[in-house]
Amino acid sequence: MQKRQKLKDALVQFIEKLAPQRGENWGWNTSSDPCKGGWKGVTCYSDLATIKKIVLDELNLTGTLDAASLCSTKALMVLSLNSNNVVGTLPDEISKCSHLTHVYLHGNNFSGSLPGSLSRLSNLKRVDVSDNGFSGGIPDMSRISGLLTFLADNNQLSGLIPKFDFSNLEEFNVSNNNLSGPVPDLGGRFNRTSFLGNPGLCGKPLPNACPPSPPAAKKGSSKKDYFMYSGYALIGIIIVGLVAFKLIKKGKSNSKKNVAKKGSQVTDDKVSSTSSESKVVGGNRSEFSITSAESGRGSSSLVVLSSPMVNELKFEDLLRSPAELLGRGRNGSLYKVTLNEGVTLAVKRIRDWYISRDDFKKRMQRIDQVKHPNVLPVVAFYCSSQEKLLVYEFQANGSLFRLLHDRHHLFLSLSISESQDRQSFDWGSRLAVAAKISAALAYMHQGLQADGIAHGNLKSSNILLSNEMEPLISEYGLADADNQDQSFLAQLDSFHENNSPSGGIISSNNAFKTDTYSFGIILLELLTGNVVQNNGFDLARWVNSAIREEWTVEVFDKALVSEGASEESMVSLLQVALKCIDISSSARPNMREVAGIINTIREHEEISISSDLINLD
Template sequence: MDGNSIWAVPVLIFLLFPVTNSQVEDGVKEALVKFMEKLSSERNQNLGWDPSSDPCNDKWVGVTCDTKLQSVRKIVLDGFNLTGSLDASSVCSIDSLVVLSLNDNDVAGNFPEEISDCKHLTHLYLNANQFSGNLPDSLSQLSNLKRLVISNNKFSGELPDLARISGLLTFFAENNQLSGSIPQFDFSNLLEFNVSNNNFSGPVPDLKSRFGVDSLSGNPGLCGKPLPNACPPPPPQSKKKSKHSSNDRFLIFSGYIFLALLLLLLVTWKMFGKNKPKKEKTVDVRKGAAVDTRRNKPSSSSSGLKSSENKSEYSLTSVESGMNASSSLLVLTSPEVNGLKFEDLLRAPAELLGRGKYGSLYMVTLDNGVILAVKRLKDWNISSEDFKRNMHKVDQVKHPNVLSPLAYYCSKQEKLLVYPYQPNGSLFKFLHGSQNSESFDWGSRLGVAASVAKALAFMHEELRESGIAHGNLKSTNILFNKNMDPCISEYGLMVTENNQDSSFVAQSNSTESNNINGSFKVDVYGFGVILLELLTGKLVQSNGINLAKWVHSVVREEWTVEVFDKALLSEAASEERMVNLLQVALKCINPSPNERPNMDQVAGMINTIKEEEERSISSVE
């Protein structure tokens, strides 16, 4: 064997059997050792915190690392008889740290200001120690904190403005000596709360009926619900007058007189205007005037389209010069509106249900009592030819969970779509709006997900050759019929929300066939976002926070359960099956469209979860 062959053997072995040598940085090890030095204990020597070893590979007691064994994620030292003080400046220099727990020890001293350096900390547990003094204001700078437990210590003074921590889920501070008023936490978001046995005083903030007397007892100075002692009335205002009170009163009276004169002039002008002769004209529905198309004169206030804002009524009439009674309304194959004429639709009373980016939605009541939903589209990114083709194709493919159009009107500027009216609102309103219902439990949400996935998979299969996807799938387009079954509306309008899935839009060099396939992948993304709404109960966009990015960040921090809607957690829904559905959602919103499953695969995965849920319920019963 020559020299080159001899050297090739170890190289080949190295390539076939790579050596893992992931280690924590020396600076992190030094910070950990310094942190432990401040926590003196007879058991310190047995914890394995040796600077010559590695915290992750050598498994220091109480230290948990990431899967790559390169960064420290958690420090949990509960019940180790630790004394000394908390060295926040050292431990908070570990940027990757998300959990710090020192429960059931004897750590004493003041709470360090440097705790604000723990920027990524999500869980801080200090229960049953000997901490004393005031809590620092810097504690409220831990914006990622989810759980804060400082109970059974000797903390005193007022609480810092912890309400600034918007995502806080748990706050336990019972059995301390804290005083002052209770901060205005976001009690609609808190899952756990207890400040009993302290020295808090003043009115109890609005707890949103989520917490009872037990969480407040032992604070004699507190008053108001849910405590039995009512708060005393506020003291009367001082009768002492300032030297400027007369001038202030004169200015106020002058303002009232000016407003009264202005109002009188306005009323006079209105009355004068009503007596003027009116010209006969037909007014655009967007201007909010009712017209009678049979006489071409203004009609009485009882006819027409009712606005959801000012309750005034209108008729669907000439919204554009090219749209008039002589135009044709194309009625598709539906007995529900058989014989419907365009004139009937125009003069029927209608109510404005809402306005969107691309048009308005009206509820129209025909003379025979049939109620329809009419979608008026303007500046919609689809040609008249494609619009007509799509409507006829969608009408040919029937599915009980997809709303097919009953009729449509199409001109260059305007398009109308006529649907059967769905009386029970949208999924969006059930999750985020006034129709929010406590009965919308885990089983109901899983059922909605399964039904919509099955319907969307069916439509994709039937219309794939035609290249017709939904293109704008979102929770406002999932409507509930009279039986509370979910129905997909507005299928086939082919408007891709670019801001919803920029990863597809970025593929500008793809072929036409890839673009068609990409449209179906956009539907998969949209459905994945709907799954996130069902699981979290949160808006897709709220205060600049994108739901998909937020869920990714929480899951990346390994606190998956915290993404779920607190209503689901409170009903003890299966966390395992919620996590499984979350995994399906994450597959759907994969940044790479080609990596996303198709809707048939998604429907299969969700159906498996649903069957597991049904078997679990059956076994309990």
Template sequence: MGWIQMQHVIIISCVFVSLFSLGKTESEDVIEALVDFMDKLVPGTMQKPNWGWNISSDPCKNSWYGVTCDTSNTTVKNIALEQLNLSGTVDFESVCEETSLLLLSLKNNNLSGSLPQEVSNCKGIRLLYLNGNRFSGNLPDSFSQLTSLVRIDVSNNELNGSLLDMSRNTGLLSFLAQNNNFAGELPKFNYGLLEDFDVSNNDLTGQIPDDTGRFGARSFAGNPRLCGKVLPNACPLEKKKKNKLHDYIIISGFSVLGLIVFVLVGLLILKKKGNLEDTNIGKRRVESGKDSGVSSESKGGQTRSEFSITSAENGGVSASLVVLSSPVEAVNGLRFEDLLRAPAELIGRGKHGSIYKVLPDGGIPLVVKRIKDWEISRVEFKKRMQRVDEVKHPKVLPVVAYYCSKQEKLLVYEFQQNGSLSKLLHESQNGQIFDWGSRLTIACNTAEALAFMHKELKEDGIAHGNLISSNILLTKDMDSCVSEYGLMVVDNGSKNSNAFNVDVYGFGVVLLELVTGKAVQSNGYDLTKWVNSVVKEEWTGEVFDKVLVVEGASEERMVRLLQIALKCINDVPSMDQVVTMVVSLKEEEERSMASSDP
């Protein structure tokens, strides 16, 4: 080769190297660190071709599998490698020192080993999902140094030791650590700021430090040595408190005794007058109860709830109420007589029955659903309720008690103070903004709950049967839960897929309500027909709720949720298929939020 030819080769090589270097958006150190990170994850049996993740390519421009970059497509921000049967270890040192990750999701793989202290290198990480693996050992202390964390999920692993004090992290919204082997006392969290919290099914001890009452028994269940107001185990009084209480009683004893004597004397004076007035009031209540629709009166003058009249007249009252397993302490020992005596307020009527808010002596408000003319035997009804009670999902409101007679059936639930999804969507919100993220969360929660219940109750043929937005309730934490599961038997659906298809269709209609903000039947039009017609005319943008448009919600993701809704209505896939689509959309939304943050 001549000198001139050699010069040409050298020049071309230099140009090629220069162009290649300019084509890369991330530095060589970052790419090398990411490749080392992937090498240690060791892909298992679920191999995927063309993953990228090699030193000669670029993670942003060459679309490495599971990698998302920032809006300028120059910096790696999210890594999501989920359900890939990865079986190695996580090299936090490599992935965190060189990158500026906002999201790392490795959930539902087969990863093992302990979590190293080097996790503290992920200074800017906001979303960390390590759930559904085989991680063991303690949570490293450095976790508490991740003050940018918004959501962390280490549930369903084999972790042990103590939980960490995360009170320094004032931005933490979600902490999930259920189904591990954590022990010791619960540390402090900013419970008032958290949206999701779950440490159930561990070996924690002592008193729940949550004095806000925002999280119920489900968040702490499965820890036999944990105590608190929301759990069956009451915490013992401290010795100092006992002494103070004892001293107080001694000091104020004479005052209390004098007050009691004074009250007794007053009662004796008023007794005769009271007996006379009670008789007259009882007569007036009997007459007014005939037209009330909410409550009626017995001949003795005691208030009876309307739903109790038929039941009481058929006898067998005392042994008729069946109390199921319930996290509501006040329900334990509840008798039918308690429901009869309790004040009842009619809060809703539907084609399948009426709903009452009842306040027994225990002070915990309950809801009684009264169903009339349901053609199902007592034996079948009992079997159905017990089977539904066996299948628990945190987003399905459990029946806490039931009653069955020939004429009617009663279901008892814990009262949810924030009403229903229907009310939130279609009635006055008092200035409360129902944003896109919240709607997507409710869609995801409902889909996961239905898919779980369908799977567990498939052989029994028990579907929801009446899934509508008024049967999706909001807890005190504004978390959603599906109510009245299994109360309706769908025609021709006892042992085949028809009953479950009805649920999928109903879920599709709920999604339409979430996207459009419109009621199912309003102003003479049918929501499903209207949406189908608008989409057919290619005016899809016209269907979206104006609140979401003003908010700036992603039109692309709103369109995708609309497509899922129409697929549920027109094609009726299985709930397993539906939940995959909805969860994928929600996770994409979370990644987008993380990548848009500074």
């Protein structure tokens, strides 16, 4: 009862600041209930206890928006104040309304900057702040993967247009502001009307081209400086000559040693950072320096994709940097490389991938064009006739595999308060991981369907964790490099579809449905806490057997059961997993359907939790 009263007090404070001259028939008082007392503009969920929408359009509101009071209603999804006269700023506290999906503030008198905290509203789908007096820059909302609408036209916004996922946006308009700089790559999605009225903007689809980048300013130098730098250059040339002479002299013996190294037996493909498997290669050499003979060829140079972190990275920088061997797989190795600037990278070295340089380059560049915040991007790549290197940003928090099966070791490596449960990977966190990974995979499938590029090797050890513990799908599209197990799965799919073993080409559709199967196994990992073996067949067989014997609850991780996780939600997710691992690939749903079902399960779970928080005691 006390929680309910605090909620009503906060909402009354919100409306008093927003509409000081409201009518008597509005409700919005502490003596009535928001869901049952007819409060104007309030829509509740079916439980009649939780507020879902607040829509107060065209009511001549003249006050300010008190976001702190508003966000006391935890499950609010829609806020609409269109066509009023609301003044003041949009406060940072708006991020506390973490469930918001729709924010409509069109046609008011808001001023000040759009808060950077908007980027933390990860569930946002529609944002309309047009026809106001907002100034300053546009927040970076690139991590909001589900954003469909961003309208901010007719304001006073300035600066550059930040990155947006334009391939996902349905509506975008920033016209009539003070924005400057180049228009980002829109992928042909929007025309010039979305950007007109910004004299400082340039580039397609606007008619005015961007001016060429000015040459780097040359520092003025005196004769003394000239001779000093010339002397440095001469010394450098002499040193390089001596080093080159030494390397040529010792080339044969070093070559033999490297060949011997290459013959070493490789083991399992799971990454390990234990001291028995780690190998530090310091100084000016590393295990992938055997390609240095080819590094001078223009066709084999390092290709840096769109990443400011390694904007000027060169292949020689990788060769000179200390490299730590993290693990070896059937077709390559993984290294941790630390550059002089303190930037840490992960370098995947691939062998025996029989793909031409041009095809490899096109494949990597195509994957780079389809970006999702929960997919780890390739920041650079190298291709020669002998081998290929893929460069990623290093993720220090490990993988989902470690989080599930080696949690004690992982949490000891993180800066977590002693009061927190180091062993906890609760149901809400697991469901969030499932939702984000399924959405990311669905997005990549949709963007790369025409190219036939599936993931090809999806497993929990290939889902890494960012600094914010966000799941990141890694090694997308390396199906030909590290997919012997997955190839077997795809051939098995083909067998079931055609009732005969497939020794020929496996269809691209099967490749995507194989990803669906692999995702289903990850769901079983999340639900059972069991380690996957034998491509997941053992785990799938055990789960199906338990269900046939009506022991469904017995398959769930005991840690989830003991925490009181929702059995209804767990069973629902288990049913999704079983659809994904159907023995017939044609019977499996596509990842877009899977993501939709999981998102529905998650929304239902969040609503239940929110109701518990704000319901009567």
